Amino acid sequence: MELSRESSFLKRTFASYYRRNAVPSPRNISRREFGFILFDREGMIRHLSFKDESELNDFLRKNVPLHAYYSSAYYESPDAENMENKGWYAADLVFDIDADHIPTPCKEEHDKWTCLDCGFSARGMAPDSCPNCGSKRLKVESWLCELCLETAKSETIKLVEDFLLSDLGLSLSKMSFNFSGHRGYHVHVFDEVVLELSQEARREITDYIRAQGLSPRFHGFSRVFVSESFPDMTDPGWRGRLARGLYDFISGASFDDLKRVLGKSRVAKLIYDNRDFILSNLGSSPPRWPSIRGVSVSAWSKIALHVAGIQRCYIDERVTTDIKRLMRLPGSIHGKTGFKVQSLTFSELERFDPLNDALAFRRGELRVHVSSAPRFVIGDEEFGPFEDVVVELPFPAAVYLLCKGAASLVEE
Ligand SMILES: [Zn+2]
Numbered sequence: 380m381e382l383s384r385e386s387s388f389l390k391r392t393f394a395s396y397y398r399r400n401a402v403p404s405p406r407n408i409s410r411r412e413f414g415f416i417l418f419d420r421e422g423m424i425r426h427l428s429f430k431d432e433s434e435l436n437d438f439l440r441k442n443v444p445l446h447a448y449y450s451s452a453y454y455e456s457p458d459a460e461n462m463e464n465k466g467w468y469a470a471d472l473v474f475d476i477d478a479d480h481i482p483t484p485c486k487e488e489h490d491k492w493t494c495l496d497c498g499f500s501a502r503g504m505a506p507d508s509c510p511n512c513g514s515k516r517l518k519v520e521s522w523l524c525e526l527c528l529e530t531a532k533s534e535t536i537k538l539v540e541d542f543l544l545s546d547l548g549l550s551l552s553k554m555s556f557n558f559s560g561h562r563g564y565h566v567h568v569f570d571e572v573v574l575e576l577s578q579e580a581r582r583e584i585t586d587y588i589r590a591q592g593l594s595p596r597f598h599g600f601s602r603v604f605v606s607e608s609f610p611d612m613t614d615p616g617w618r619g620r621l622a623r624g625l626y627d628f629i630s631g632a633s634f635d636d637l638k639r640v641l642g643k644s645r646v647a648k649l650i651y652d653n654r655d656f657i658l659s660n661l662g663s664s665p666p667r668w669p670s671i672r673g674v675s676v677s678a679w680s681k682i683a684l685h686v687a688g689i690q691r692c693y694i695d696e697r698v699t700t701d702i703k704r705l706m707r708l709p710g711s712i713h714g715k716t717g718f719k720v721q722s723l724t725f726s727e728l729e730r731f732d733p734l735n736d737a738l739a740f741r742r743g744e745l746r747v748h749v750s751s752a753p754r755f756v757i758g759d760e761e762f763g764p765f766e767d768v769v770v771e772l773p774f775p776a777a778v779y780l781l782c783k784g785a786a787s788l789v790e791e
């Protein structure tokens with residue numbers, strides 16, 4: 380396959396990165412399957428395995444992949460070509476938090492999707508299927524954005540603190556974290572208690588974290604137990620989370636917010652007018668049901684479900700439930716951005732700024748012709764929007780546009 384000038388340039392650039400940097404070995408490297416997408420070959424080459432870090436890095440230097448992946452699973456024979464013969468015996472519990480799946484308002488400015496079947500196209504977050512023809516074959520043009528990245532990061536911190544540590548009782552020392560190199564973060568849990576979990580067990584975990592099928596009546600929002608005390612904000616799990624969320628929501632909600640959630644202005648008005656009474660009941664020790672004539676348990680349940688929608692975590696359940704998933708290899712370069720897939724500790728994660736800290740290349744400038752790009756930030760600089768223009772850009776910004784296919788090299 381003949382490479383375009385841009386692809387050859389990117390391949391040389393990636394090659395210089397892999398020459399200068401050693402990619403660290405994933406835990407238990409010899410039990411992992413590796414997969415790569417190369418610059419000059421269609422599709423993925425997979426079923427590869429390496430006995431140690433130096434073998435892996437030899438491969439990276441020799442082949443210079445556009446994308447690099449390794450299995451969350453551990454196999455007896457990771458290089459067996461047939462999945463049945465690999466001898467699966469365990470898998471890390473992995474989570475993918477990606478801005479693609481989190482509704483952020485800025486997507487209207489920087490993202491676009493097109494239906495490959497009927498040609499329908501719109502700005503903003505891509506739907507599951509085309510509203511015009513129902514096709515699921517959508518081409519999504521997504522861009523890095525500070526707000527999207529910040530949202531994905533706080534969602535990751537919420538996942539770890541509220542769910543993995545607090546509810547599931549896992550330990551930070553048995554987790555690793557990385558920036559995905561594009562619009563999100565990955566959490567890998569390698570605690571022994573999770574390694575052998577089945578797909579179904581992992582599905583239970585994702586449903587719990589995503590509040591799928593959550594029923595408020597099992598968490599204290601039940602007619603039968605009206606006389607009993609209300610869920611306490613210090614209760615563990617969803618019960619306490621709903622109580623805290625309800626308190627926050629009632630404290631901050633306008634009449635219109637309540638009307639939107641409840642659909643009925645009469646009930647919304649009753650709640651809005653009795654806010655102080657409700658908050659003092661919820662906040663008392665022990666908390667009491669805020670009984671208001673005209674506000675039924677089902678109205679409270681509606682609010683509880685709304686609150687659950689705010690407090691749940693946006694994880695990609697397909698990634699977590701797939702026990703043979705190939706994940707991005709930390710330390711490699713993401714071929715759609717030219718950014719590093721950056722390993723982080725949890726405390727590093729809190730201060731991490733991917734647009735500064737995950738740059739694989741820093742030096743120099745490059746002149747490129749940009750066909751089209753929205754406004755974007757790299758380093759501390761803001762660029763664009765660009766439309767059919769030749770510009771000189773700092774090297775990482777130019778590489779980013781080349782990776783996105785939004786720019787071409789200019790003859791010197
Ligand atoms: Zn369509």
Ligand SMILES: [Zn+2]
Nearest residue numbers: 485486524527
């Ligand atoms: Zn955004």
